[in-house]
Amino acid sequence: MADTPAPRSMAVPLTAFTAGAVVAVLLGVFGKVHNPTINGTTTLGFRTVIDMKVVLTTAIGVLAILQVIGALWLYGKLGIRAPSWLGAAHRISGAIALLLSVFVAYHCLWALGLETGRFHGGPKVPMRTVVHGVLGCAVFGAVVVKVAAVRSRRAPGWFLPVAGGLLFALLIAVVLTSAGWYLDTFGWAGYGRY
Ligand code: HEM
Numbered sequence: 001m002a003d004t005p006a007p008r009s010m011a012v013p014l015t016a017f018t019a020g021a022v023v024a025v026l027l028g029v030f031g032k033v034h035n036p037t038i039n040g041t042t043t044l045g046f047r048t049v050i051d052m053k054v055v056l057t058t059a060i061g062v063l064a065i066l067q068v069i070g071a072l073w074l075y076g077k078l079g080i081r082a083p084s085w086l087g088a089a090h091r092i093s094g095a096i097a098l099l100l101s102v103f104v105a106y107h108c109l110w111a112l113g114l115e116t117g118r119f120h121g122g123p124k125v126p127m128r129t130v131v132h133g134v135l136g137c138a139v140f141g142a143v144v145v146k147v148a149a150v151r152s153r154r155a156p157g158w159f160l161p162v163a164g165g166l167l168f169a170l171l172i173a174v175v176l177t178s179a180g181w182y183l184d185t186f187g188w189a190g191y192g193r194y
């Protein structure tokens with residue numbers, strides 16, 4: 001017997017957006033109050049921590065673009081029939097992108113923190129760095145919203161595409177204000193600064 005669809009409720013997106021906002025703000029507060037330390041970081045064999053972050057972040061950017069193409073394909077928006085393996089591939093590559101993002105963000109939040117105002121009373125923190133840090137925290141709030149959207153059977157139909165689109169937009173902005181800026185400034189052969 002087919003399942004009767006669960007009634008749609010606005011409570012799901014409202015609760016998810018509230019939980020996501022709380023997560024983003026808590027990460028930002030942690031980034032401000034925590035004393036940044038390079039202890040507990042790794043280069044994964046790259047020359048510097050920043051080289052490792054730039055390479056992984058480039059991979060995250062590519063995976064994010066593949067996620068959007070995969071989602072459009074699954075929703076039948078590309079006009080070509082989606083293969084049967086696409087749903088599983090979309091979930092696996094999404095999980096890999098999330099794990100890599102948590103790994104890189106740990107190296108940002110733990111070792112550098114959320115930088116705003118002035119560096120230890122010295123020069124002003126560049127606007128790019130502030131935007132990167134704030135949106136970096138927002139990304140993990142958007143992850144909470146996206147997971148809620150995927151899991152809930154009672155959310156309105158617009159919730160999943162909006163949650164996915166929000167996460168994608170934030171992630172791309174974080175990639176462009178970090179690895180994008182770095183590669184534009186120093187190129188692939190650039191020397192790490194940390
Ligand atoms: C959790 C929130 C995050 C905070 C507070 C944060 C903060 C920072 C800060 C302060 C820097 C140094 C910027 C500079 O010296 O100009 C940085 C660098 C970097 N971050 Fe993040 N970040 C976060 C999340 C992320 C995420 C999710 C990614 C990857 C998707 C990422 C990728 C990078 C990369 C590649 C760099 C090196 C390039 C650069 O210096 O801008 N960050 N981050």
